[in-house]
Amino acid sequence: MLLIPDLGLDMSINTENQFEYAPFDIINYFHSELLKLYNDYDTVSEPLKGKDRRLRLILSNSKKKKKEIKNKLLSYPKAIKEVEIKRKLVGDETVDHIDSNFENDTIDNLQILSRSENARKDAIKVIRKSVKCSFCGKEFIPTRGQTRKLGVFCSRVCSGKYGKLLQYNKIEPAKKVKIIKVYYK
Numbered sequence: 001m002l003l004i005p006d007l008g009l010d011m012s013i014n015t016e017n018q019f020e021y022a023p024f025d026i027i028n029y030f031h032s033e034l035l036k037l038y039n040d041y042d043t044v045s046e047p048l049k050g051k052d053r054r055l056r057l058i059l060s061n062s063k064k065k066k067k068e069i070k071n072k073l074l075s076y077p078k079a080i081k082e083v084e085i086k087r088k089l090v091g092d093e094t095v096d097h098i099d100s101n102f103e104n105d106t107i108d109n110l111q112i113l114s115r116s117e118n119a120r121k122d123a124i125k126v127i128r129k130s131v132k133c134s135f136c137g138k139e140f141i142p143t144r145g146q147t148r149k150l151g152v153f154c155s156r157v158c159s160g161k162y163g164k165l166l167q168y169n170k171i172e173p174a175k176k177v178k179i180i181k182v183y184y185k
């Protein structure tokens with residue numbers, strides 16, 4: 001597989017593998033296919049890296065017959081996917097980087113997901129570190145609801161027993177327990 005690192009584009013852009021494009025021809029092919037989808041424009045820029053390190057293309061129209069035609073900024077991985085499937089993305093389709101590395105725009109790393117599927121994939125998962133039950137001392141992983149209370153309890157039984165003892169002043173009020181959260185993607 002021939003790879004053009006700057007473009008993140010490889011030979012499989014031609015999915016049937018019927019042609020062997022020289023790199024220059026791949027770029028030309030890519031641009032002409034892209035302009036078929038965006039036919040208000042006639043010029044495609046090189047991929048430009050934004051501050052967010054994502055690549056984008058600028059589509060422009062050299063003739064600008066219509067005054068209203070402004071340059072268009074297009075996500076580079078989206079453009080690659082659209083050329084591959086020979087249509088624009090529709091509805092809530094988004095391009096997802098399979099390996100979650102958005103700087104890896106090779107065609108094999110791109111897939112179409114709905115916005116909700118993509119959001120689910122990118123959601124940050126929270127892991128809470130285990131804490132000791134304020135009543136019985138057993139270690140457990142606190143759930144979400146337990147983060148705001150004074151004292152944490154491994155079970156309803158423990159919190160019930162604690163509550164009763166506290167009611168009759170037979171136990172010291174529990175100290176606030178610091179819950180440590182670890183975030184990862």
Ligand SMILES: [Zn+2]
Pocket residue numbers: 133134135136137138153154155158
């Ligand atoms: Zn307990």
